[in-house]
Amino acid sequence: MENSRWAAGVIVLLIVLNMVTLSYLFFQSPARPFEGERMGKNDPVYIFFRDEIGFDEAQMATFEQMRAENRLEMRQHHQTMRKLKNSFFGLLATAESATADSLAGEIGQLHTRIDMTVFKHFSGLREICNEEQKIRFDQLIEDLLHRSRPHQGPPGR
Numbered sequence: 001m002e003n004s005r006w007a008a009g010v011i012v013l014l015i016v017l018n019m020v021t022l023s024y025l026f027f028q029s030p031a032r033p034f035e036g037e038r039m040g041k042n043d044p045v046y047i048f049f050r051d052e053i054g055f056d057e058a059q060m061a062t063f064e065q066m067r068a069e070n071r072l073e074m075r076q077h078h079q080t081m082r083k084l085k086n087s088f089f090g091l092l093a094t095a096e097s098a099t100a101d102s103l104a105g106e107i108g109q110l111h112t113r114i115d116m117t118v119f120k121h122f123s124g125l126r127e128i129c130n131e132e133q134k135i136r137f138d139q140l141i142e143d144l145l146h147r148s149r150p151h152q153g154p155p156g157r
Contacts (some may be wrong), residue, residue, distance in 0.1 A: 053140070077114045
C-alpha cells in the first residue's frame with residue numbers, strides 16, 4: 001500500500017513537471033521565424049550581398065524586393081508541403097497505398113516547384129549583377145553547391 005502511494009506521488013510529480021516544462025516552452029520560447037525573415041540592414045544575407053558581392057543602393061533595393069517576393073512564394077510552398085506531408089503520413093494508420101502514391105506524387109511535384117522557385121530567384125539575382133559581380137556571385141553558388149553535396153558512400157572501416 002505504501003509503495004503504490006509513493007509511486008502515484010512520483011507519477012503526479014512527473015506529470016506536473018512535464019506540464020510546467022511544456023508550458024514554458026510554448027509560452028516563453030520566441031517564435032522561430034521563417035527562413036529569410038531577418039530582413040533589414042543587420043541581416044547577414046543583406047550584408048553579404050552589399051559587402052561581398054558589392055551591390056549598390058539600387059541593386060540592394062531590387063534585392064530586397066525580390067527577396068520579399070521569394071519569401072512569400074516559398075512560405076506558400078512550405079505551408080502546402082506541410083499539409084501534404086501531414087496527409088501522407090496520416091495514411092500510415094489506414095495503409096491506403098493508392099492515396100499514398102497520389103500524395104507522394106504531389107509531394108514530388110511540389111519539390112520540383114520549390115527547386116524551380118529557388119533557381120528562378122537566384123537567376124534573377126544574378127541578372128541584377130554587373131559583370132564583375134557575376135564572377136563573385138558565380139563563386140558563391142559554386143561554394144554553396146560544394147557545401148551541400150552529400151557524402152559519397154558509407155564511411156570507411
